[in-house]
Amino acid sequence: MNQPATGPSPATDRAAPVLALSDVSKSFGAVRALQDVSLSLRPGEVHALAGENGAGKSTLIKTLAGVHRPDGGQVLLDGRPVVFHGPADARAAGIAVIYQEPTLFPDLSIAENIFMGRQPRRGLGRIDHRAVREATEGLMRRLGVELSPDRPARGLSIADQQIVEIAKALSFDARVLIMDEPTAALTGGETARLFSVVRTLRDQGAAVLFISHRLDEIFELCERVTTLRDGHLISSGPLTGLTEDDLVRRMVGRDLEDLYPKQDAAVGDVALSVGRLTREGVFRDVSFEVRR
Incomplete structure (x- = not known):
């Protein structure tokens, strides 16, 4: 310390x-x-x-x-x-x-979340999805991370959600x-x-x-x-x-x-004992005791 x-x-x-x-x-x-x-x-x-x-x-x-x-x-x-x-x-x-x-927005893609309400347009006012995707890829390269622009926000970890917010x-x-x-x-x-x-x-x-x-x-x-x-x-x-x-x-x-x-x-005596607790992708084989 x-x-x-x-x-x-x-x-x-x-x-x-x-x-x-x-x-x-x-x-x-x-x-x-x-x-x-x-x-x-x-x-x-x-x-x-x-x-x-x-x-x-x-x-x-x-x-x-x-x-x-x-x-x-x-x-x-x-x-x-x-x-x-x-x-x-x-x-x-x-x-x-x-x-x-x-x-x-959990049901929208990463790219859609980043450019929500200000998507680039092409003829007849249609959203230019290719431009949105390429711009998102450029932002992810700038941040040095690999997140697919097409991936839905639902299911992203908190860390990845924050990276999307930073990209936005x-x-x-x-x-x-x-x-x-x-x-x-x-x-x-x-x-x-x-x-x-x-x-x-x-x-x-x-x-x-x-x-x-x-x-x-x-x-x-x-x-x-x-x-x-x-x-x-x-x-x-x-x-x-x-x-x-x-x-x-x-x-x-x-x-x-x-x-x-x-x-x-x-x-005091052991009040809680945990042995080889695992959560895939988060932690593995964690063991500890909590005593009174």
Whole structure:
């Protein structure tokens, strides 16, 4: 838990932000969800957003996505102030949010889901299915994955559904991807595959905001981290030299030992025993015991 992270490349460190918040505040009645929070997302970088539940992460995401308008401060796009009147404005500006639970049409193909409502047309207004298929194949090649455009969305794993959502975002020419707890329902293998896609997008110049409660994922994938606590900005900067303990301390405002002091406990009898449990394609021959 004490292994320090590596930092961003010098090129990324010099890049101008594509999207930023400057001293943004947002209240809901008497509740101050954000207070003077600043954040910069740079092209070619994966930037983590860390904080406990209620820290203000969801409000920040929705402000970047055009769902909420700030009460104070500014949203900056390519260094210029911008006002998003709704999610459509943010999407038109190249900002896409990939949520934990994808929302695909299960009975439509991958290609149909990606281009729903904006399929290329040919004579007499007919959908150009070949163009839709070729465009989807191009998106999958860009992401470095093998998913058939004709495959129905029904039956896709959560990881593959998220990849389809990412492909959809790229079809809108998204420059900023906000990933909200994308690994919460994924296996270790699926997470590794998703991280490979994220790194591909990073290397192609996308700015990625990554939100996760799993600190090991933040240290594995991200170059910078912004930490919120109770709606306030605690820190924002490179992960270089930080440890998981350092990040936890910033998130909760005290040492972890103060929150969960170590206590000795006697180990009791076996309450649950599992032997060689297998689920095809997910795990194999798992054995463990749970004791009282």
